[in-house]
Amino acid sequence: MNLRQLGTFILSLIITAIFLYLALSRVDFDKLGHALAAADYRLVMLAVGFTFCNYIFRTARWQRFLAPTKIIAIPRLFPVLVVGFTLNNLLPGRPGEFARPYWLGVREGISKTLGFATIILERVADGLALIAFLLLALLAFSPLHLDLPPIAETIALLSSLLFGVALAGLLFLLLRESLALKIFQMVTRFLPQKIAARLERMLGSFIIGLHALKSTRDSLASVFFSLCVWAFESVSYFFMLSAFGILPDLPTRAVVAVVTMVLANLGVMIPAAPGGVGPFEAAVIFSLASFGVNETLAASMALTSHAAQYLLITVMGLIFFWREGITVVRPSEHDE
DSSP: OOHHHHHHHHHHHHHHHHHHHHHHTTOOHHHHHHHHHHSOHHHHHHHHHHHHHHHHHHHHHHHHHHTTTOOOOHHHHHHHHHHHHHHHHHSTTOTHHHHHHHHHHHHHOOOHHHHHHHHHHHHHHHHHHHHHHHHHHHHHHHHHTOOOOHHHHHHHHHHHHHHHHHHHHHHHHHHTHHHHHHHHHHHHTTSOHHHHHHHHHHHHHHHHTTGGGGOHHHHHHHHHHHHHHHHHHHHHHHHHHHHTTOOSSHHHHHHHHHHHHHHHHHHTTSOOSGGGTTHHHHHHHHHHHTTTOOHHHHHHHHHHHHHHHHHHHHHHHHHHHHHHTOOOOOOOTTOO
């Protein structure tokens, strides 16, 4: 581990510690143990099943993003996707976002830069889908006489701006490719010719990775799978809330599950320790507390949900590491 990596790791631990303190400072740990013991773990396992389906839909969506370049069977893509998420759970800095296109390129003979473009596209699709689910939850608030937490409205606005700008940038690269290349060449003309040529090839590969947006069929399939990803994740949160007896009114529980799911997943985008430890717990506890749920009960659900998700992906990922004989290597300077 070099000095920069050590610094990043220490910073991530500090961020995690701050969020864990904010999340758990008002928790009664004696009552927390009782809440964990009293949970219905049959419902927890059902929630885990829906989370597993979430990753199947993620794989199907990734397949559509890659379709203009190469059709890859879901059983071949699934281990690559899971290993990427596993690395994010085990190491700071979300290295899985880079390892996934790298291993895909080695395994399927696809440009690594092209593969990375599909990861960017995936993240933008996730962000827009999460915002859509939050807006749907907002529409359901009035009939249920609920008040949306003010911070959720702010997050919805900021996220809409962020992911809207990101989508606009991707569409510009895709629809005005020639202009984008001209602007890029103006920027890189001061670089050595060899470096500029390599960067231009990488940009070309990156744009090819966005070609799924050109196909109406692939675009609609991607939207469908994105909605499935987060619908199944919302159901998972609903069963987690049910396992701890949180919010007895079923319609209210369903809406709060969606809001909590959105805030938790936007929360883990904050750089922190591996697996999003800290921001996840803080987001879930804050979301539930804003609806009147006791912080200790909210913490029991947050910790159990995070542990279940973490173990599901990490165990599968380690199995794939062993089965596929994967070794973590640093990409060479010639990898594109």
